[in-house]
Each structure stands twice: as structure tokens, then as C-alpha cells.
Amino acid sequence: MIRWSEIRQYPSAIVGLAIIFGFILLALYAVITIPYSEALERWRGGEAVVENNPRNARPTWVNWFNQENLPPTLILDSRELPETAISYTTISDDIEEKVITMSFDYEYASFVPELTFFIEADFIEKQPFVEIFWVTPNGEEIRAGEVTPGGQEIYRPTQDDRVMRRVEANSAEVGFFLDPSLAEPTPQKGTYQVRLVGLIFEEESDFEAKLVMYGAVHGIAGTDHLRRDISVALLWGTPIAMAFGLVAALVITAANMIIAATSVWYGGWVDSAIQRVTDVNLILPGLPLLILIGTLYSRSIWVILGMVIALNIFGGGVKTYRSIFLQTRELPYIEAAQAYGAGSRRIIFRYLIPRVIPLVIPALVTSVPAFVFTEATLALLGLGDPVLPTWGKVIENARSQGALFNGYYYWMLEPAVLMMLVGVGFSLVGFALDRIFNPKLREI
Amino acid sequence: MLKVDDLHVWYELKRFGLGHAGYVRAVDGVSFELNAGEAMACVGESGCGKSSLMKTILRLNKPTKGTIDFKGINVGELDGLDLRDYRSKVGFIQQDPFGALAPFMTIQQILEEPLIINGFTNAAERQSKIETIMEEVKLTPVEEILPKFPHMLSGGQQQRVVIARAMILEPDLLVADEPVSMLDASVRVEILKLLRNLQEKHNLAVIYITHDLSTVRYFSEYIFVMYAGQIVEFAPIKSLLENPTHPYTQALLEASGDPDAKNALEYKEIPPGEPPSLVNPPSGCRFHPRCKFAIKGKCDVDMPKPMPVVDGSNMAITGNKHVAACWLVEEEWKERAGLTN
Numbered sequence: 001m002i003r004w005s006e007i008r009q010y011p012s013a014i015v016g017l018a019i020i021f022g023f024i025l026l027a028l029y030a031v032i033t034i035p036y037s038e039a040l041e042r043w044r045g046g047e048a049v050v051e052n053n054p055r056n057a058r059p060t061w062v063n064w065f066n067q068e069n070l071p072p073t074l075i076l077d078s079r080e081l082p083e084t085a086i087s088y089t090t091i092s093d094d095i096e097e098k099v100i101t102m103s104f105d106y107e108y109a110s111f112v113p114e115l116t117f118f119i120e121a122d123f124i125e126k127q128p129f130v131e132i133f134w135v136t137p138n139g140e141e142i143r144a145g146e147v148t149p150g151g152q153e154i155y156r157p158t159q160d161d162r163v164m165r166r167v168e169a170n171s172a173e174v175g176f177f178l179d180p181s182l183a184e185p186t187p188q189k190g191t192y193q194v195r196l197v198g199l200i201f202e203e204e205s206d207f208e209a210k211l212v213m214y215g216a217v218h219g220i221a222g223t224d225h226l227r228r229d230i231s232v233a234l235l236w237g238t239p240i241a242m243a244f245g246l247v248a249a250l251v252i253t254a255a256n257m258i259i260a261a262t263s264v265w266y267g268g269w270v271d272s273a274i275q276r277v278t279d280v281n282l283i284l285p286g287l288p289l290l291i292l293i294g295t296l297y298s299r300s301i302w303v304i305l306g307m308v309i310a311l312n313i314f315g316g317g318v319k320t321y322r323s324i325f326l327q328t329r330e331l332p333y334i335e336a337a338q339a340y341g342a343g344s345r346r347i348i349f350r351y352l353i354p355r356v357i358p359l360v361i362p363a364l365v366t367s368v369p370a371f372v373f374t375e376a377t378l379a380l381l382g383l384g385d386p387v388l389p390t391w392g393k394v395i396e397n398a399r400s401q402g403a404l405f406n407g408y409y410y411w412m413l414e415p416a417v418l419m420m421l422v423g424v425g426f427s428l429v430g431f432a433l434d435r436i437f438n439p440k441l442r443e444i
Numbered sequence: 445m446l447k448v449d450d451l452h453v454w455y456e457l458k459r460f461g462l463g464h465a466g467y468v469r470a471v472d473g474v475s476f477e478l479n480a481g482e483a484m485a486c487v488g489e490s491g492c493g494k495s496s497l498m499k500t501i502l503r504l505n506k507p508t509k510g511t512i513d514f515k516g517i518n519v520g521e522l523d524g525l526d527l528r529d530y531r532s533k534v535g536f537i538q539q540d541p542f543g544a545l546a547p548f549m550t551i552q553q554i555l556e557e558p559l560i561i562n563g564f565t566n567a568a569e570r571q572s573k574i575e576t577i578m579e580e581v582k583l584t585p586v587e588e589i590l591p592k593f594p595h596m597l598s599g600g601q602q603q604r605v606v607i608a609r610a611m612i613l614e615p616d617l618l619v620a621d622e623p624v625s626m627l628d629a630s631v632r633v634e635i636l637k638l639l640r641n642l643q644e645k646h647n648l649a650v651i652y653i654t655h656d657l658s659t660v661r662y663f664s665e666y667i668f669v670m671y672a673g674q675i676v677e678f679a680p681i682k683s684l685l686e687n688p689t690h691p692y693t694q695a696l697l698e699a700s701g702d703p704d705a706k707n708a709l710e711y712k713e714i715p716p717g718e719p720p721s722l723v724n725p726p727s728g729c730r731f732h733p734r735c736k737f738a739i740k741g742k743c744d745v746d747m748p749k750p751m752p753v754v755d756g757s758n759m760a761i762t763g764n765k766h767v768a769a770c771w772l773v774e775e776e777w778k779e780r781a782g783l784t785n
Contacts, residue, residue, distance in 0.1 A: 332543040336606075339502050339536035340558035340613065341528040350557075354548045 006436050016428025019421055027239035039236045043228060043389040050227035054113065054214035059222040059230075059410050068109030073215035076102040076194065078208045091199070098128075100196040100209055106137075106177065107189050114214040115173045116156050119196075121149035123205035130198040130207060132157075134176050137190025142166060142176060144194070149207060222410050224394075225401045233389035234414055240390050241372045241422065244305055248371035251309050253364045256317030261352045263318070264325035265344055274318070281314040287377075294383035301385040304378060308371065321356060328355050358437040366430030369423040376419060391415035445515055445649055446478040446501070446617060452509035453496045457723065468722045470496035472673035473510070480616065483643055483650040485660045485681065487696065488670035491719050494653050497670070498619050501651065502536055503527060514617070532562045535610030537639075539622040541602035545594035551583075551605055552590040558613050573612060581608045581638060600631035604638070611642060618643070618650045625656060636662045657700040661685065666765075669693045672720050672730040678750065679766035689753045689768040691715075691735045729771065743771055751777070 007013050063069045078100045089097040121128050127148045134144040145163050147155045157163045157172035167175025177187035196209050221231035263274040379392025398411040453471035471493045499505045512519040538544035559570045578586045581604040624632040643650050668678040677690040688694045695715045715734040720726050732743040750767040
């Protein structure tokens with residue numbers, strides 16, 4: 001029916017096919033590397049899942065365009081340190097001193113946006129007492145806080161007044177890194193040392209510490225306001241968008257064709273009834289109905305997909321295809337089929353519909369992005385699926401968090417670019433198919 | 445075998461899709477009989493009801509009035525499986541071979557369709573039937589043609605496929621609707637000879653519909669001429685060509701051009717005007733507004749009945765079933781009677 005050599009004549013179609021193929025690979029990659037349940041888990045967020053993720057971090061690749069690199073997230077964990085970094089000293093019968101020394105190199109031109117200690121203590125009655133010392137590359141030592149961890153303690157030095165009185169800055173993140181020799185606030189480069197000195201008052205008790213210096217960049221897509229990795233939504237949004245677009249386009253086109261062919265073939269009151277139903281359906285306000293369903297019943301993407309299909313089964317396609325079938329019905333081979341005894345169903349499916357398929361395939365391919373955009377539109381109206389990560393949800397979040405006012409362009413642009421690529425890919429292929437199947441267009 | 449009796453096919457005209465606005469009387473009282481092994485030609489200009497008659501015989505239309513009797517079955521009443529059964533006994537050859545073949549099917553699929561529909565479930569049996577019939581219509585080499593699509597074949601080959609498809613269910617009756625008018629002159633005779641051979645070999649009854657009188661003589665025993673939904677003249681082919689009686693038949697014969705150089709220079713007299721409206725046909729003889737022999741007060745009032753035609757100088761009713769529906773025939777009989785008296 002269609003040969004590769006024909007497609008090859010349209011470089012645009014090759015580009016389009018490459019884009020579609022790329023999206024299919026991306027979708028497969030997403031589904032294979034991130035299992036469905038894990039994707040939902042990571043998209044739901046919550047402290048446990050996204051503890052180590054920065055908030056509103058740019059994607060890593062912005063560093064390619066900056067002269068000086070933005071810092072990524074740095075994590076120091078006492079549980080992963082070599083034994084030499086930890087020392088125990090017995091002070092008295094009951095008291096033991098544990099010193100954790102963590103050091104790291106800092107070579108970035110800007111300050112760490114956020115700095116948090118996670119201190120986990122294990123005790124029976126008496127909590128350990130932990131002092132934190134921050135040693136800068138030039139040897140200055142700052143008392144960075146005293147903590148009495150009760151179980152899992154989250155300690156943010158910026159929120160500690162005693163620490164803030166000791167540093168000459170608005171926040172600990174700046175104060176701890178500030179280079180005093182420069183007039184402009186600039187971080188010192190070099191090796192920092194963080195020393196945690198803990199007094200343990202019980203035989204069995206112990207503590208571990210983790211320092212997270214949240215980065216200004218994260219992953220390939222950055223993070224959002226809830227510390228979620230946007231790449232999860234972009235990756236998993238791909239199979240969802242493709243499935244939504246393809247299923248909607250295929251089902252609606254097939255249903256439209258079958259209904260139109262039935263309408264034309266039986267004629268009479270069947271035709272009248274189908275056409276009146278289509279007329280009524282065409283004046284139904286689709287978007288308000290979808291909003292109604294989303295608000296009152298369910299916002300699940302599959303319910304919405306079902307509704308989009310249901311609203312379009314008797315859609316404009318029925319009218320278009322009917323006009324084509326009216327011509328096809330009069331062709332002599334249909335009469336011949338009747339004359340050798342073909343039944344109505346056979347004529348509709350074997351004789352009418354195959355004749356029209358070449359006209360329909362380009363339209364079908366071109367209509368796929370329309371349904372991808374429909375999903376995004378609904379998400380933007382607050383009717384996105386509450387649990388699934390989709391491109392539309394990312395855009396909706398970006399919009400509601402004022403991403404563009406706050407300079408988080410990546411947040412809005414990433415899903416938008418993906419959607420534009422879907423549109424371009426399918427349109428390029430659709431236009432080429434249209435020219436191949438309907439050669440009369442070639443001259444135009 | 446096939447007996448058509450007082451057949452009427454009327455199409456209802458509707459006003460704004462609802463109100464009744466009269467009927468198109470496409471076929472208006474046609475009767476004839478056809479036996480196995482006989483070929484009958486039906487000629488007439490466009491819009492005379494040939495196609496409606498054909499479609500009704502194929503039972504694509506339902507007769508409004510009158511009966512079609514096929515081997516004792518009343519075709520008009522058929523339904524469901526009986527109708528399918530009947531249709532499998534009637535082959536149909538269309539005018540435009542390319543249009544008659546689904547462009548998206550291979551020749552294999554095209555020929556297999558009637559078999560599948562009519563319950564041949566054994567694929568090997570279907571294949572052997574297809575191969576036999578293709579040999580018979582001289583579509584060879586078979587293996588080369590089967591996987592092709594219709595547009596890859598020549599017009600003559602396409603028409604052979606159409607004939608093969610019509611013959612594959614081994615019908616008793618063949619309806620051929622202008623089977624050669626869309627073909628090159630060079631292959632017309634071939635196709636007509638093929639049809640004739642098939643007819644003789646399978647003892648088929650054939651209805652051959654055409655507006656081209658020059659091909660009729662190759663093919664049929666009998667011929668009838670239709671005008672405005674009615675048969676105006678019925679005769680054995682030789683008798684009609686030699687002795688056209690109805691003024692319309694005469695005009696038709698006059699107009700049909702034999703390839704002869706002198707025809708290019710000659711002026712031919714054709715009846716003035718156009719075929720009448722089938723919604724409000726003229727009263728009396730339907731040809732009278734265009735007939736140069738029309739008798740005022742008679743032809744425009746009473747409808748003529750078919751009457752045996754006077755055969756040349758022969759007094760007796762001709763033994764060869766030549767009848768014409770024209771008052772002139774009656775006039776002639778009267779004249780003859782007067783002369784002998």
C-alpha cells in the first residue's frame with residue numbers, strides 16, 4: 001500500500017518519523033527503567049522520597065551555558081564514611097565522645113541554596129548531645145549548632161538564632177561559605193571540614209549524621225516546588241501522552257468511519273437518526289462537559305480519555321466520512337458485490353471502509369497531537385489526573401507556581417517543547433502521507 | 445426460465461424529504477420471456493429504463509408491480525438466504541471494468557469474494573475454481589495475474605476478470621450491462637466472442653443490455669427496444685435489423701453508425717426533441733411527441749398494444765415473434781385487410 005521509497009522522497013517525513021520513533025523509544029525507556037508503581041511513588045513526593053532533592057533546582061545542563069558552574073547537591077553521610085573519619089573517646093564511666101569528621105571540596109562560584117543536617121539518634125532514655133563545627137578552607141572555625149537529637153532530627157542552621165548571631169550574613173548557607181577577604185559576597189573555594197562532636201550518655205546509644213547541601217541544579221530536567229524530579233513526569237508523561245493520543249485518534253477515527261459507512265449504506269431512517277445524533281453531539285459543549293465530569297465524577301486520565309472518545313464518536317468525522325461514502329456507495333464494484341450476494345455488514349467492512357482508508361490515515365496521524373494537547377488543556381484547567389505524572393500536570397504546576405515570573409523557565413519549557421515536538425513529528429508524517437495517498441495534492 | 449410479467453419499477457419522489465411528489469416510472473409494464481441458452485439484447489437510449497430493468501432482474505431493486513419468475517421462484521419476494529441463493533445463480537457483468545473491480549483487492553481476492561460469500565469454505569476448492577475459470581476466460585498465466593491489482597491489468601483483461609467473477613458461481617443467467625462499450629474497439633469482438641462461447645458452453649441465458657446496435661448482431665437471438673420505460677418492439681435479431689417497424693427503432697437504427705466513410709458526410713435524420721419525462725410521461729404512445737408519423741387523435745390518446753408485425757409482403761402473422769407497439773402496425777393490418785377484401 002505504501003512503499004518506503006515513496007516516503008523517502010519527503011525529507012520532512014523522515015524527520016517526522018525520527019521524532020515519533022524517538023518518542024516511542026523514550027516511552028519504552030520510561031516504562032522499562034521506572035516501573036509504574038515507582039513512578040507514582042516518586043511523583044507523589046513526600047519527605048522520605050525527595051529528602052535529598054533540592055527545591056526548584058535548574059536542570060544540570062544550564063551549566064553548559066554559564067561561565068561558572070552552579071553547585072549540584074552534595075551529600076555527606078556518616079554511615080558511608082571510612083572508619084578513620086569516626087573516633088570514639090571514653091570520657092568517664094557513662095560518657096563517651098563520638099567525633100565525626102566530614103570534609104568536602106567546594107569549587108563553585110555561587111552559594112549553596114539550602115543546607116540541612118539530618119541527625120538520627122539511637123538511645124533509651126538519655127539523648128546524645130551533638131555539637132557541630134564548620135571549618136572553612138582558610139582555617140576559620142564556626143560553631144554551626146548544638147543539637148539534642150530525639151530520634152530523627154532535622155536541623156537547619158539558618159533557623160537557629162544562636163548560629164545566625166555568629167555569622168555575618170542573612171543565612172547560614174551564605175555565612176558558612178563567605179570569603180571575608182572579598183567585598184562582594186563570594187564563596188571560598190577549597191576543602192571544607194564539618195566536625196560533629198557528640199556526647200553519648202548510654203552504653204548502647206549512638207548517633208549518625210547526614211549533611212545535605214542542596215544544589216542549584218539537579219538531574220536532566222530540574223526539580224519543582226515539591227522537590228520532585230521533573231524528569232520523572234517528562235519520562236512517564238511520554239507513554240501516557242502517546243497512549244492517550246493514539247488510542248483517542250484510532251478509536252475515534254474507526255468509530256466515525258464505521259458509523260458513517262453504516263449511515264450511508266442503510267440510508268433512510270438509519271441515516272436520518274445517525275445524522276441527527278451527530279448534529280446534536282456537534283453542538284454539545286465538549287470542554288464544559290469534561291470539566292463537569294472531572295469535577296463531579298473522576299479525574300482519572302482513563303475516564304477523561306473515555307469521555308473524549310465518547311464525545312467524539314458521533315463527531316465531525318461522521319459528517320466528513322459520510323460525504324466520502326456517499327460517493328463510494330455509487331461505485332460499480334459495490335453494485336457487483338451486492339449482485340453476488342455480499343451482505344450489508346460485509347459491504348461496509350470489506351468494500352466501503354477499505355476504499356476510504358487512504359484518505360483517513362493522514363487525517364488520523366495528524367489528529368494524534370490534538371488529543372495530546374487536549375490532555376494538557378484539561379490538566380491546565382485543573383482536571384489533570386491526580387496521581388499520574390503527565391506533561392500537562394507539569395505545565396499546570398509551573399503555571400500555578402508562577403514559574404515564568406520566578407525565572408524557572410525550564411519548568412514550563414520542557415513539557416512545552418516535548419508537546420511541540422509531538423505536534424511537529426506527527427504533522428510532518430501526516431502531511432507526507434497525505435501527499436502520497438492523495439497525489440492530487442502534489443501540485444498544490 | 446426467466447419470465448418477466450408486467451414489470452413496473454417506480455421510484456418515489458419526495459418533497460423536502462417527506463411529502464410525496466409523484467413517481468419516476470423507470471420501468472412501466474415490461475413483459476418478456478427468456479429460455480436457457482438464449483441471448484436477448486435490450487437496446488434503448490440513456491434513461492429509457494434499461495438499467496432499472498437490469499437492476500430489478502438482479503434484485504438490486506424491488507419491483508413495484510408485476511412479477512419476475514425465475515425457474516418458478518418469484519424473485520420479487522425473495523429475502524435473506526433465498527435472495528443470496530438467487531443472486532448466486534445470476535451473473536452480472538458491468539460496463540466499466542475498472543470501476544467494477546475493487547481497487548484495493550488483488551485479482552485473487554476479487555475472484556474469491558463470491559465464493560466466500562456463497563459458502564465455499566474449502567480454500568483448496570476455491571483455488572481450483574478460480575484457476576479453472578481463469579483458464580476459461582483466457583486470463584493466463586494464472587499465477588502471474590492472481591496477485592496483481594486491477595490497475596495493473598489492461599482494459600480487456602479487467603473485463604475478463606469481471607466475466608470470470610460473474611461466471612465463477614456457475615450461474616444460469618448472465619446480465620451483461622454494456623460489457624464492451626468502455627473497451628477499445630480492438631478487444632470488443634474478442635470479449636463478445638468469449639461471452640458467446642461461454643453462453644453456448646454453459647447453456648446460459650443472457651440479457652445483453654446496450655445502446656450500440658452494431659454489437660448486437662454478434663451476440664443475441666432476440667432483441668427488444670425500450671423507450672421511456674416500455675418495450676416498443678420485440679423481435680428476432682435478424683428480423684428487427686432487416687425490418688424495423690416502430691418509428692423509434694427505425695430512428696435508432698438510422699443513428700447507429702456502421703463504420704463507413706460515406707456516413708461522415710451524410711446527414712442523418714434523428715427524431716427531434718428529447719426523451720420524455722418519466723414522472724409525467726406523455727399520454728397515449730410515449731413516442732408520439734417526437735414521431736413524424738404520429739396520428740392526431742389516436743397516437744396521443746390511446747396507448748398502443750404490442751401487435752405482430754407484417755412481415756414484408758407476407759400476409760400471415762410472422763412466425764418469428766416480431767411484435768411492435770405502434771398504431772401504424774394496426775393501420776397496416778387494416779390496410780392489408782382492405783386490399784385483400
